[in-house]
Amino acid sequence: xxxxxxxxxxxxxxxxxxxxxxxxxxxxxxxxxxxxxxxxxxxxxxxxxxxxxxxxxxxxxxxxxxxxxxxxxxxxxxxxxxxxxxxxxxxxxxxxxxxxxxxxxxxxxxxxxxxxxxxxxxxxxxxxxxxxxxxxxxxxxxxxxxxxxxxxxxxxxxxxxxxxxxxxxxxxxxxxxxxxxxx
Amino acid sequence: xxxxxxxxxxxxxxxxxxxxxxxxxxxxxxxxxxxxxxxxxxxxxxxxxxxxxxxxxxxxxxxxxxxxxxxxxxxxxxxxxxxxxxxxxxxxxxxxxxxxxxxxxxxxxxx
Amino acid sequence: xxxxxxxxxxxxxxxxxxxxxxxxxxxxxxxxxxxxxxxxxxxxxxxxxxxxxxxxxxxxxxxxxxxxxxxxxxxxxxxxxxxxxxxxxxxxxxxxxxxxxxxxxxxxxxxxxxxxxxxxxxxxxxxxxxxxxxxxxxxxxxxxxxxxxxxxxxxxxxxxxxxxxxxxxxxxxxxxxxxxxxxxxxxxxxxxxxxxxxxxxxxxxxxxxxxxxxxxxxxxxxxxxxxxxxxxxxxxxxxxxxxxxxxxxxxxxxxxxxxxxxxxxxxxxxxxxxxxxxxxxxxxxxxxxxxxxxxxxxxxxxxxxxxxxxxxxxxxxxxxxxxxxxxxxxxxxxxxxxxxxxxxxxxxxxxxxxxxxxxxxxxxxxxxxxxxxxxxxxxxxxxxxxxxxxxxxxxxxxxxxxxxxxxxxxxxxxxxxxxxxxxxxxxxxxxxxxxxxxxx
Amino acid sequence: xxxxxxxxxxxxxxxxxxxxxxxxxxxxxxxxxxxxxxxxxxxxxxxxxxxxxxxxxxxxxxxxxxxxxxxxxxxxxxxxxxxxxxxxxxxxxxxxxxxxxxxxxxxxxxxxxxxxxxxxxxxxxxxxxxxxxxxxxxxxxxxxxxxxxxxxxxxxxxx
Numbered sequence: 080x081x082x083x084x085x086x087x088x089x090x091x092x093x094x095x096x097x098x099x100x101x102x103x104x105x106x107x108x109x110x111x112x113x114x115x116x117x118x119x120x121x122x123x124x125x126x127x128x129x130x131x132x133x134x135x136x137x138x139x140x141x142x143x144x145x146x147x148x149x150x151x152x153x154x155x156x157x158x159x160x161x162x163x164x165x166x167x168x169x170x171x172x173x174x175x176x177x178x179x180x181x182x183x184x185x186x187x188x189x190x191x192x193x194x195x196x197x198x199x200x201x202x203x204x205x206x207x208x209x210x211x212x213x214x215x216x217x218x219x220x221x222x223x224x225x226x227x228x229x230x231x232x233x234x235x236x237x238x239x240x241x242x243x244x245x246x247x248x249x250x251x252x253x254x255x256x257x258x259x260x261x262x
Numbered sequence: 263x264x265x266x267x268x269x270x271x272x273x274x275x276x277x278x279x280x281x282x283x284x285x286x287x288x289x290x291x292x293x294x295x296x297x298x299x300x301x302x303x304x305x306x307x308x309x310x311x312x313x314x315x316x317x318x319x320x321x322x323x324x325x326x327x328x329x330x331x332x333x334x335x336x337x338x339x340x341x342x343x344x345x346x347x348x349x350x351x352x353x354x355x356x357x358x359x360x361x362x363x364x365x366x367x368x369x370x371x372x373x
Numbered sequence: 374x375x376x377x378x379x380x381x382x383x384x385x386x387x388x389x390x391x392x393x394x395x396x397x398x399x400x401x402x403x404x405x406x407x408x409x410x411x412x413x414x415x416x417x418x419x420x421x422x423x424x425x426x427x428x429x430x431x432x433x434x435x436x437x438x439x440x441x442x443x444x445x446x447x448x449x450x451x452x453x454x455x456x457x458x459x460x461x462x463x464x465x466x467x468x469x470x471x472x473x474x475x476x477x478x479x480x481x482x483x484x485x486x487x488x489x490x491x492x493x494x495x496x497x498x499x500x501x502x503x504x505x506x507x508x509x510x511x512x513x514x515x516x517x518x519x520x521x522x523x524x525x526x527x528x529x530x531x532x533x534x535x536x537x538x539x540x541x542x543x544x545x546x547x548x549x550x551x552x553x554x555x556x557x558x559x560x561x562x563x564x565x566x567x568x569x570x571x572x573x574x575x576x577x578x579x580x581x582x583x584x585x586x587x588x589x590x591x592x593x594x595x596x597x598x599x600x601x602x603x604x605x606x607x608x609x610x611x612x613x614x615x616x617x618x619x620x621x622x623x624x625x626x627x628x629x630x631x632x633x634x635x636x637x638x639x640x641x642x643x644x645x646x647x648x649x650x651x652x653x654x655x656x657x658x659x660x661x662x663x664x665x666x667x668x669x670x671x672x673x674x675x676x677x678x679x680x681x682x683x684x685x686x687x688x689x690x691x692x693x694x695x696x697x698x699x700x701x702x703x704x705x706x707x708x709x710x711x712x713x714x715x716x717x718x719x720x721x722x723x724x725x726x727x728x729x730x731x732x733x734x735x736x737x738x739x740x741x742x743x744x745x746x747x748x749x750x751x752x753x754x755x756x757x758x759x760x761x762x763x764x765x766x767x768x769x770x771x772x773x774x775x776x777x778x779x780x781x782x783x784x785x786x787x788x789x790x791x792x793x794x795x796x797x798x799x800x801x802x803x804x805x806x807x808x809x810x811x812x813x
Numbered sequence: 814x815x816x817x818x819x820x821x822x823x824x825x826x827x828x829x830x831x832x833x834x835x836x837x838x839x840x841x842x843x844x845x846x847x848x849x850x851x852x853x854x855x856x857x858x859x860x861x862x863x864x865x866x867x868x869x870x871x872x873x874x875x876x877x878x879x880x881x882x883x884x885x886x887x888x889x890x891x892x893x894x895x896x897x898x899x900x901x902x903x904x905x906x907x908x909x910x911x912x913x914x915x916x917x918x919x920x921x922x923x924x925x926x927x928x929x930x931x932x933x934x935x936x937x938x939x940x941x942x943x944x945x946x947x948x949x950x951x952x953x954x955x956x957x958x959x960x961x962x963x964x965x966x967x968x969x970x971x972x
Contacts, residue, residue, distance in 0.1 A: 118284065133392075133399040133422055134809055135447035138491065138528055142517070145510035160395045162297060172399065177947045178421045180968045181300035181392050187292040188300075191285065207440060210425035210961050211954050212946075219970040231528060254286035299391025301402055304378055309386040312409050376940055420945035425961075427930075428954055432961055463838060590865045590891065593919035604891070611894050746838050747869075747887060747898065760885065762873050773871040775887070783922040812945055 085227045085240030118253040122166070122192065123245040124154040129165030131185060134172030136199035139231035148234035153241050162189040167244070168221075173201035174214045186221040192254055196244060197223045198237065200230040317369055328357050377404045377416040385413060388794075392421045396499040396798045400808035401782070403789075403797065410793045417785050422808035430772035435461060435535065435739040438769070443529040445774065446810040449488035449753035451480045451520070454533035459614060460748040460759040461535050464741040467711055472703040473537035474615045478653045479550075480520070480532060481750075482646040486557065487516045488753030488805070489597075489639040489646075496636065496802030497568065500577050505564055512560035515553040522549055535739060536712040537705035539694070542657075550654060554647055561643060568636070578632035582788040582800040585630065593780040596755025598804060601638045602630030608751035620652045635803040711739050738767045754778045754805050776810045819862065819897070827853055842898045847884075850901060851911040857888060857897070858916050864888035864897060867917035870924065872903075872931045876957035881905040882931060886913075903933065912938040930955035 128150075132140060143150055150156045159165045162185050174182055186195065197217055200206035203226045205215030214220060224247060227240035295303075335350055364370070381387055390396075390403040397403070400422040406414040426445065430438055442457040443450035455477055462469065469477075494509035517527045523542055524532035532539050568574045584594070586602045599606055607624045609617040625641035627634030698715035705712045713732060718725025731737045743765040749758030755777030762771040781804045789797050820834040820841055830849025835842050845853060857864040868887040875881055880902035888897045903910060912935035913920040924935045925944040932953040934941060943950070949967045952959055 130395075131393055131399065134424075135444050135528065137399065138447055141491070141494075141510055142514060142527075145514075146507055147511065147514045173422065173424055175421060175423060176950075176964065176966055177423070177945075178392060178400075179966065180302075181421075183968060184292055185297075185300040185393055187290055188295075188297050190293075191288050207444075208424045208429065210429055211959075211964050212423050212425040212428075214966070219972065220968070222971075233527070255284050256282070256286060258286070298389040299397075299402070300393045301389045301391035304375070304381075304387035304389060304404060309388070310384050311386050312384075315409060376942070420943075420947075423945040425954065428959075428961060431957075588918070591918045593866050593868065593917065595866075606891060744837065745885075747840055747896070749868075756868070758869060758887070760869065760871060760887070771873045773869070773873075773885075775869040779922065779926075780919045783919050787918075 085225055085236060085243045115253050116249070118255070119249040119251060122253070123248045126153075126155040126167045126194075126241075126244075127157050127159045127165050128155055128167045128169045129160065129162055129185070129189065130158050130169050130171060131182065132171045133174065133178060134201065136171045136201070136231040139234065139237070140169070140171045140198065143234035143237040148238065150238070150241065153238065153245065155241055162186075165189055166193060168193060168195045169198055170195065170202045170217050170221075170223075171198040173199075173206065173208060174217050174220065175212050176214055177212075179214050179220045182217065183220050194224045194244060194248070195221055196240060197226045198240075199232055200228055202226075203228060206230055314372065321364060321369055325357070325361070375404060375416060375418070377406055377414060380414060381406045382413075390797065396801060398495070398806060398808060400812065401801070401806060403785070403801075405794065405797075407794065410795075412789055412792055412794060412797070415786050415789055417782065419782065420812050423812040424809070426774070426813040427772055430769050432768065434767045435741070435769065436733075438772070439531040439534065440529065443531050444809050445776075445813070446488070446753055446757070446778075446807045447528065448491045448805075448807055449481075449484040450528055450530055451484035451524075451533060452488075452750060452752045452757060454531060455481050455615075456748070456750040456752065456757045456759050458533050458535045459750065460746055460761055461739065461741060462706075463748050464744070464746045464761065464763065465535075465708075465711055465739070467536050467706045467708050469537050469706050470703055471616070472541075472657065473705065475653045475657045476538050476542060476704065477533055478615050478617065478620070479650050479657070480523070480530075480538075482649045482653070483516055483520055483553075485753055486643050486646050487513050487520075489643050490516070490557075492753070492802070492805035493564070493636060493639055496799060496805075497574075499802050500574065500799045502568065502571075502574065505567055508560050508563055508567075512557045515556040519546075519549050519553045522546070534705070534713075536708065539704075541704050547654065550650070554650065557643070557647060561640065565640065575633065577795070578636060578799050578803070580629065580631050581792065581796050582803075583629055583631045584784065584788065588784070588787070589630065592784040594755065594784070595777050595780070596752065597638045597642060598635055598781050599755065600624060601627035601634035603628060608749055608756050612749075614750060616653070616656075617649075619656075620649050622646075622649050622652075632799045632803045639805075736767060740765060740767045749775065752777055752810075754781065754807070754810070757810075774810075774813055776813060778804065778806050778811050782806050782811060819895075823853070826856065840896050840898050842900065844900045844902075847901045847903060847910055850886075850899070851913075853899065854913055854916050857890075862890055863892050864890040866891065867913065867920055867923070868896065870913070870920060870927065872927045872933055872955075874931065874955065874957045882908060882933065884910055884927075884933070908933045909936060911936055914938055929953070932956070 130140060142148060144156065144158070155167065162168075168186055168189060170182065197203050201208065201213070202217045205213050207230070209215065217223060225240050225244045227236055229236050232240075331353070332350075335346070339346070377387065386407040388405045388407055390405060392400060392402050400419070402418040402421065404416045404418065405412050426441055429441060433441070439454060439457065442453040445453045490509045490513045494506045494513075497505035497509075520530060521527045523546060524530035524539070584598070584602050586604045589599050589602045589604060594602070595606065595608075603626050605624060605626060610624060622645045625638050625645065627638045694713060694716065698717040701715055709728065714725055714728040719729040741763045743763060745760065745762040747758055747760045749756045751757075756775065757777055758775030760773040760775065761769050764770040785801065785804065788800055820836070820843070823843060824831050824834055827845075827849060830845045830853055831843055832846060833844040856862075866889040868889045870887075871885050873883045873885060875883060882903040882905065884901045884903060886899040888899065889895070890897070901910065908931075910933060912924055914924065914937065921939065922944060924938055925942060927933050928935065928941050929943040929945050930953055946954065947967050950965050
């Protein structure tokens, strides 16, 4: 597989599920875990992405989203340009200090459940621009789920990052409206 | 027949309310404000917009309702006596007078 | 308090067409003062992608700055490399061999086609023609295949070096180039059929945002946008560089300078670029074609050179920087002090190792004489000029980039005044604003 | 020697203003005194020379030299197909120069960029504000004494 691997941060792979198993008794535990994995499966394969494109990685995003290397094969092809209808905030390209408040506003206006994918080295760590104008990594501004390295990352790395995010969603402890949230 | 209504009705309702049940809701102050491409708002109060839009919308509503009354009349037009035609013409006459009045008054000027 | 908030009448609507907007390429914020749909006044705010390029240039050596030039106009990266490399060659007085000049012409024309393809794809998609976007992306994939197989990267190539190019063309370059040209011609024919007489596209772009030639010159417009107003100015013809004077191609001009003319000039320019590539590829055959080096790990080369002096030269893997010494005369200039010493010498002889070490050592390497130089090439958007002030050290004292789309976007406020909100999108799309080059 | 003609012509018509005129690597360079800029520009834009395009306008910071800043203008004349570079030195304590927005329209944004990056203020500029940096940014980043990595974030970061 070409290029670097995408890395999903804080991947509580198995931990989310196992905690839940200990809490309830056998029959209730079976229902909730089944319900949880169904919900995870449903959310995993219908990710609507909000492409927050700023710089050169946008060109690579165009290739990754278009016919040649298709994002749509994994259910994430449908780009929604309003945060109200998007699940995944795809931050593509350098985020400068002037753009940071815009990024935080868009992130906060996204509806839950939401995930963030950092696309390209500039979003992961500021990349080759270590100077007064660039935010050194968008995890200073918003919490990030998956980091995709590369400047720009090859479309295959982007697909790999997407698969890592889907895996994380599948094994995550799902949320729903009246669920007793952890204190 | 009844089964079809039940199944699809249930399916419709479920699709509508599943989102309300499954979506976790975490309101925060920025989420309630309107989305304007992420940049700060240029006007503190509500954005005013010119009155002519409201006028055109209102007149459209008026004449749209008028047309709606033609549909049932047109369906049974064949079996009716000539008197139904006169009744509908009277109804139409009243509204045409209103139309000409609005035209004269300049409700349709756009600039 | 922005300018438009001060000037706005109380009864108008102020709307943000902000940075994170699908049609604003993510880096421009247009604040519109609207009376219903009509735009009374607007203010364009730029700087959302200002990454401090010129400040970084003062802290990097000439050799390391090549990677920053790819990210300026990231849609046609090779033309930025070309401009940067040729500016320094003009200052150093370095002569580039003819084969490298032809390779540079082919590569920058391929980059120009991918620039126009992306610009028109975005413009068409934003005004509703999604199929055009997919067709152009398909064509661009073929172009990028050619670029990737020769330079190693799809987009951030930094392939054109000071003194020549990084590596020679690989063996089956011609077949890949031929398929790319055939595919691009097919897509261009489809797009002409789809958009040229398309009523919707014509209504949205014909006679909208018209620019008069005098205004265009007053705004300092260059490139396809200036030629769409009918002014004949192309840097490849005005100040011929590389081998453009030996290749014949026309410069398409528009008549009315509206959005449709900007679209049509770019489409015709792509046909001209394809013609240039074919002519250059033919002439390339006459110059000696190098043989592809067989892969041979550097470690074995070092071990072998310890036992006995290597006579017949060493074959190293082609992706190793500077590994094809036998092809050096074709692709890099003879002036040794400004070119990476070939790896065959570095791994096998003491002088080669010293010259390699000296080239990359702090304070040595490429040190142009004290003074200043301005040189410009024909970029995707217009005249891409580099103004370098050097103080004799290996870092530029000051590097200023003349970004063509900075001048083009400066005219946006005047173009959209009095038009509808829907006209902003094709106007902005036809200007081909690239954030990296605009905000530097 | 055709371009010799324009340089000598400039020397005669503007003896006080033009300090030095030479050609360097193929471009004509004219070093002028700061006050004479507007007069020279008016002369150049009109009929005989028709430098109709202001190609570029930038500033160079020579930290340490007495007149610290240097404004560099590149003009281009389409009929003659020739470039001209005008340079004017500016003192550090009073960074003033005439604005060219009355002659060329793109001077507006170029001068705003130089003001944002160097702090040179242009008299007669309609709306001199920062163009690249955000409002709560102090200082002028492209000056030599501004450190490369001095960041001034305008929102509170998470960590």
